[in-house]
Structure formats: C-alpha cells, structure tokens
Amino acid sequence: MSSTRVEPAPTRPKGTAAVATIVLIVLVAVALRPPFTAVAPLLERIQHDLGVSTTFSGVLTTLPVVCLGVFAFLAPTLRQRFGDEKVLVGCLVVLLVGNLLRAVGSVWALLLGTVVVGAGIAVANVALPGLIKRDFPHNVPVITAAYTMCLTLGGAVAASIVVPLGDALGSTWQAPLGLLAAPVLVALVISAFALRHSSGAAPQPSRPGRLWRSPLAWQVTVFMGLQSAMAYVVFGWLPTMVTSRGMGPEVAGLALGVQAAVQAVGSMTVPLFIKRTRDQRWIAAVLAVLIALGFAGILLGPAPTGVWAATVLLGYAQGGAFALALTLFGLRSPDSDTTAALSGMAQGGGYLIAAVGPLLIGFAYDVTGNWTVPLALLVACCAGWLWAGALAGRPREVVSVRGSTRP
Incomplete structure (x- = not known):
C-alpha cells in the first residue's frame, strides 16, 4: 500500500495569508447564489x-442548473493553468458581466447572461473546495460550514429584496437583476487586495x-446529484406546494424565504457533527429522514401550523445536506488537486442529475393534478440519497489524481 500524499507544509497559509484566503472564500461565496435565487420572485x-x-420560464429556471x-x-483544467485564487477572481469578473447582460432587457440578453453567470458560478463552485482543502486541510468541515x-444567506437576502427593490426603483425586473x-x-x-496576500500555491500536475x-467518486457524485435535485425542487415548487394547502401567494413567498434562511442554520451546525466523526453515514441517514418528513409535512400536515413547522424542518435538513455534500469532496480526497477534481466530477454530474428533478416533479404534478405521486417520488429520492450516503459516507479516500496509487 502506498502512502497517502499530503499537502506540502509551505502551501498552508499563516497569518495575513490565511485571513486573505478566508476573505476571498467568503466574498466569492456571498456572490454565488443571488444570480439564481433572485430570478424566481421576478x-x-x-x-x-x-x-x-x-x-420559457421553465427554461430560464432550468438553464442555470444545466450550466x-x-x-x-x-474547472479542474482552469485551476491547473491559473491557480485557485486567479480562477476565483476571474469568476467574479464573469459574474459581473453576466449580471449586467441580464439587465439589458431582451430575451436573448437574459438567456446569454444566465449562461454567463452559470459558467462563472459553476467554475467557482468547483474551485472553492479545492482551495479549502489546500489551505485548511485539518479544518475542512469548519471552513466549508x-x-x-x-x-x-446571500441567496436568501437576494430573493427577499429583489421585488421591493424593483418597486422602489420603478423597474419591473431589469434594475433588480442589474x-x-x-x-x-x-x-x-x-x-x-486579498489576492496580493494569499499563499497563491500552484496546483500540481x-x-x-x-x-x-473510482466507485467512491461515483457514489459522491450521486450523493451530490440527489441532494441538489431535492434542493431545486424546493426552489421551483415550494411556493406552489404551499398555495395548494390553501395559503396565499404572499405566504408562499415568505415560506420560501424562511426555508432559505433556515438553511444557513443547518449549513453551520451539521458540519460541527461532521468534524467529530470520520464516518458520515449516520449523518446522511438522519438528514434523509428529516428531508422526507419535511416534504410530507408540507403536503400532508395540518395547515398552517404543520406546514410552517415542516418548512423549517426541511430548510434545516437541506442546509445540512448541502454542507455535508460539499464537505465530502475534501474528506474523501487525499490532497487539494484531487478535491478539485472530485468537486468537478461530482458537481458536473450532480447538477445534470439535479436538472431532472424539478422537471420530473412538475410533470408528475401536471399529469395527476395532485401531490401524491410527486411526494412518493421525493420520498424515493430521499431513500436513494440515504443509500448513496451509506456508501459515500464511509471513511475512505479516492485515488489521488496526482499519480499515487491505491489498492
């Protein structure tokens, strides 16, 4: 058995470099969700x-997930050529251009801008876990949290303010998106400025x-894909689920905002459990059950009290599930280059899986006219996610892409 390759000590930032890297991670993270979450309310x-x-509206909401x-x-190729920090700053430039394009006001500018922001967010999503693994290998769950x-929080705030912002500016949707x-x-x-003080360690070939x-890499990919599919079902269909229970559209929009805000709590607290164990299977199992109960409570529980309780439960569990999926990239990898490669594979394949989720649920709802079959599909998705978590959550590592071998 060959030894596990670890990060060379000089690449780990200290002092100002560590702070600069954290600042970069935080700033990029805050900017990644608003371009997507701000569209649904508009x-x-x-x-x-x-x-x-x-x-067209369906295409507009599905296109970002495909991107x-x-x-x-x-992303792995780009970070190999330019390094993590430069790639992330480049993604911000791409996001800036894409947001401005969408504010032009035409159909084609809106679609093109959506593709541009989708490209920037996709690459940043992959690069960030590799950067976290490289500079904070012993604190992956905490930094990922x-x-x-x-x-x-960035996504929740954007979704909450775009409509009143548009009303205040006298613009229907162009100004808020711009x-x-x-x-x-x-x-x-x-x-x-943060880039000037970061460690700037170059990825290895x-x-x-x-x-x-790697079977484990595929297990992580399926785990990421099913989690994302359920998340995008919530983004696209939660307001409709809530209104089907006899609650008004304003309440439905508020429920989506509350669910998104509670996700932040789950994304912060679940990694504390992850940090204390090498085996994440039980965490995935608990979250899968909570997500299933959340969907069931929204669609079957007494309204409005049961629906609100289930919305909070679903938000917490999905926030934790998202954090767990991202943390697995670093925990299942021996080094930062492998983390970035696993992140690219799992998010690339995973989001393509996720794009099917809202379409399938919408089709089932349109055909049946009720939420019985969609709920059964969501529970089945939770069961599949639990199975993937039972495999991906084991304390193992994928083969290093740097060239080391494992039996």
Missing part, C-alpha cells in the same frame, strides 16, 4: 414584460480523469 414580471410563455453541470467540468452559510452586479463589483475589488474509474 419570473411573473419577466414573463409579462417580455411576452414569453410559461415554457452548473456542464461548466463544472472545465462558513462557506455554505455565506452561500445560503444591481446584483454591485455586490459582485465590491467583492471583486476587495478580492483583488494531475490527471482528473482517473476519478471516473
């Missing part, structure tokens, strides 16, 4: 203003394709 206005169909899957495969909390470029610009300026022959 969909009706976009559809009315542009005169597009409901099908997350497709462009994630490019901070990262996921910033992701969640103003999403403002925090990205701030993050870009500050990140440029690697062969990411080796992971495609």
Whole structure:
C-alpha cells in the first residue's frame, strides 16, 4: 500500500495569508447564489414584460442548473493553468458581466447572461473546495460550514429584496437583476487586495480523469446529484406546494424565504457533527429522514401550523445536506488537486442529475393534478440519497489524481 500524499507544509497559509484566503472564500461565496435565487420572485414580471410563455420560464429556471453541470467540468483544467485564487477572481469578473447582460432587457440578453453567470458560478463552485482543502486541510468541515452559510444567506437576502427593490426603483425586473452586479463589483475589488496576500500555491500536475474509474467518486457524485435535485425542487415548487394547502401567494413567498434562511442554520451546525466523526453515514441517514418528513409535512400536515413547522424542518435538513455534500469532496480526497477534481466530477454530474428533478416533479404534478405521486417520488429520492450516503459516507479516500496509487 502506498502512502497517502499530503499537502506540502509551505502551501498552508499563516497569518495575513490565511485571513486573505478566508476573505476571498467568503466574498466569492456571498456572490454565488443571488444570480439564481433572485430570478424566481421576478419570473411573473419577466414573463409579462417580455411576452414569453410559461415554457420559457421553465427554461430560464432550468438553464442555470444545466450550466452548473456542464461548466463544472472545465474547472479542474482552469485551476491547473491559473491557480485557485486567479480562477476565483476571474469568476467574479464573469459574474459581473453576466449580471449586467441580464439587465439589458431582451430575451436573448437574459438567456446569454444566465449562461454567463452559470459558467462563472459553476467554475467557482468547483474551485472553492479545492482551495479549502489546500489551505485548511485539518479544518475542512469548519471552513466549508462558513462557506455554505455565506452561500445560503446571500441567496436568501437576494430573493427577499429583489421585488421591493424593483418597486422602489420603478423597474419591473431589469434594475433588480442589474444591481446584483454591485455586490459582485465590491467583492471583486476587495478580492483583488486579498489576492496580493494569499499563499497563491500552484496546483500540481494531475490527471482528473482517473476519478471516473473510482466507485467512491461515483457514489459522491450521486450523493451530490440527489441532494441538489431535492434542493431545486424546493426552489421551483415550494411556493406552489404551499398555495395548494390553501395559503396565499404572499405566504408562499415568505415560506420560501424562511426555508432559505433556515438553511444557513443547518449549513453551520451539521458540519460541527461532521468534524467529530470520520464516518458520515449516520449523518446522511438522519438528514434523509428529516428531508422526507419535511416534504410530507408540507403536503400532508395540518395547515398552517404543520406546514410552517415542516418548512423549517426541511430548510434545516437541506442546509445540512448541502454542507455535508460539499464537505465530502475534501474528506474523501487525499490532497487539494484531487478535491478539485472530485468537486468537478461530482458537481458536473450532480447538477445534470439535479436538472431532472424539478422537471420530473412538475410533470408528475401536471399529469395527476395532485401531490401524491410527486411526494412518493421525493420520498424515493430521499431513500436513494440515504443509500448513496451509506456508501459515500464511509471513511475512505479516492485515488489521488496526482499519480499515487491505491489498492
């Protein structure tokens, strides 16, 4: 058995470099979710203003997930050439351009801008876990918790303010989407200063394709994909689920915001359990049960009290599930280059899986006219996620893409 390759000590930042790296992680994380979460509350206005169909709205909400899957495969190559920090700052530039494009106001600018922001977010999603593993190899759960909390809070705030912001500015949707470029610009300026003090360690030559022959890598990919599928079902269908229980559209929008905010709590607390154990199977099992209970409570529980309780439960569990999925990239990898490669494979394949989730649930709901079959599909998805977690949560590591071998 060959020894596990570890990170060379000089690449681990200390003092100012460590702070600069954390600042970079936080700023990028805050900027990643708003371009996606801000669209859903504005969909009706976009559809009315542009005169597009409901099908176009479905494409607009599904396209970002597909972009997350497709462009994630490019990230390992980009970080090999430019390094993690430069790639992340480059992603902020791409996000800035994409947000401004979407504010132009035409159908094609909106679609093109969505693809551009999707590309930037996809690459950043992959690069960040590798950077965390490289510079904080002994604190992966803690730093990942901070990262996921910033992701969640950034998305929740954006979803909450875009409609009142548009009303205040007298703009239906262009100005709110365009103003999403403002925090990205701030993050870009500050990140440029943070970049000067970061460790800037270069990735080592690697062969990411080796992971495609690893059963464990595929287990992590399925785990990520099913978790993301359920998350995007919530993003797309939770308001409809809530209104089907006799609650008003304003309440439904509030429920989505509450669910997103509670996710931050789950994304911060679940990694504390992850840090204390080498085996994450039991954590995945508990979260799978809680997610299933959350969906069941929203669709079957007494309204409104039971629906609100289930919404909070679902938000907490999904926040924890997202944090667990991202943390596994570092825990199942022997070094940062392998973490980035596993992140690229799992997020690339995982988000392509996730894109099917909302479409399948929507199709089942349209055909049956009720939530019985969709709920059965969601429970089955939870069961599949539990199975994937039972495999991916074992204390093992994938083969290093740097060239080391394992039996």
